[in-house]
Amino acid sequence: MSVQATATEMVAPGKGILAADESIATMSARLEKAGIAPTEDNRRAYREMLVTTPGLAEGISGVILCDETFHQSTSDGRPFPVALADTGLLTGIKVDTGAEPLAGAPGEKVTEGLDGLRERLAEYASLGARFAKWRAVIVIGEGRPTSRARRANAHALARYAALCQEAAVVPIVEPEVLMEGEHSMAACAAATTATLLDVFAELREAGVALDGAVLKPNMVVPGKSSGERADPEQVAKATVGTLRGAVPAEVAGIAFLSGGQPVIQATENLAAMRDFEVPWPLTFSFGRALVDPALAAWQGRPERVEAGQDALADRVRGNAAALTGGDMVRDHVA
Numbered sequence: 001m002s003v004q005a006t007a008t009e010m011v012a013p014g015k016g017i018l019a020a021d022e023s024i025a026t027m028s029a030r031l032e033k034a035g036i037a038p039t040e041d042n043r044r045a046y047r048e049m050l051v052t053t054p055g056l057a058e059g060i061s062g063v064i065l066c067d068e069t070f071h072q073s074t075s076d077g078r079p080f081p082v083a084l085a086d087t088g089l090l091t092g093i094k095v096d097t098g099a100e101p102l103a104g105a106p107g108e109k110v111t112e113g114l115d116g117l118r119e120r121l122a123e124y125a126s127l128g129a130r131f132a133k134w135r136a137v138i139v140i141g142e143g144r145p146t147s148r149a150r151r152a153n154a155h156a157l158a159r160y161a162a163l164c165q166e167a168a169v170v171p172i173v174e175p176e177v178l179m180e181g182e183h184s185m186a187a188c189a190a191a192t193t194a195t196l197l198d199v200f201a202e203l204r205e206a207g208v209a210l211d212g213a214v215l216k217p218n219m220v221v222p223g224k225s226s227g228e229r230a231d232p233e234q235v236a237k238a239t240v241g242t243l244r245g246a247v248p249a250e251v252a253g254i255a256f257l258s259g260g261q262p263v264i265q266a267t268e269n270l271a272a273m274r275d276f277e278v279p280w281p282l283t284f285s286f287g288r289a290l291v292d293p294a295l296a297a298w299q300g301r302p303e304r305v306e307a308g309q310d311a312l313a314d315r316v317r318g319n320a321a322a323l324t325g326g327d328m329v330r331d332h333v334a
Helices: 003-010 024-033 041-051 080-086 119-128 148-165 186-203 232-244 263-275 288-298 300-325 327-334
Strands: 017-019 060-065 090-094 097-099 110-113 129-138 171-178 255-256 282-284
Touching: 003 060, 003 090, 003 129, 003 171, 003 255, 017 041, 017 129, 017 282, 017 288, 017 300, 024 041, 041 060, 041 080, 041 300, 060 080, 060 129, 080 090, 097 119, 097 129, 110 129, 110 148, 119 129, 119 148, 129 148, 148 171, 148 186, 171 186, 186 232, 232 263, 263 282, 263 288, 282 300, 288 300
Parallel strands: 017 060, 060 090, 090 129, 129 171, 255 282
Antiparallel strands: 097 110
């Protein structure tokens, strides 16, 4: 199947993408915070609880896994990519190796993982990966983001995306402008615009087919510590306006990250985007905004698997309805 066909399937109407790709360290910390031993088997059991949720494919097109989970199996012996395919879900894989300090740019980072990526992508594809993800981190602060940081991350994203398409894998391109900080909503819009313009200039230079790629951007919101408040209509207007000015129409789709927004707020902001006409499908690729309630309900206990799955299904239904304007939006975001 072509990357264009897969990308279209990823952003199908009324469906989002589940991000379950936390690193071992991040996932272990989240388990510990929930009072669950941070063991390899508990990480596996947690991901199995998520991806075996009954009816998940009704509101989710695919699941992003980390390398550990990708090579694990569910309790019935099926490798995770096989288990996902059996339930009609596409398998995604996080392929970057994390953000590291960028030389000559204090307080800024560049994402690494390009070494050996061609070979890793070939292996992932042979085992069932249909799409991949690479996250760049852009920080707003005094004098930041710098052009150096934006361009370094844009270049890495473009090299990654070109390698993905060479392997017939759809790249999710994720340049995240972090919401941490005291910056204004206007500063977020400016940084997001500059970042996206750099990213798409590099993608074009690298020969990436934009209709076979999915953009995973942040929403335009005030800094978490700014004291500024924005309602869903303001967030939607600022976000859509920013995207219209920086994202080419031929991009296959846009799947928003939640970026640490409160669960309900992320859904309400997503729902408000429906009122705007845009050239791309808009959907979600949430992690914490989908799975936090599930983790809290599951508690690491086998007898609580159904409770965890019910919590995930509830958030999926709410966000899917946010896309379509279904009657359940109010039920699941109120």
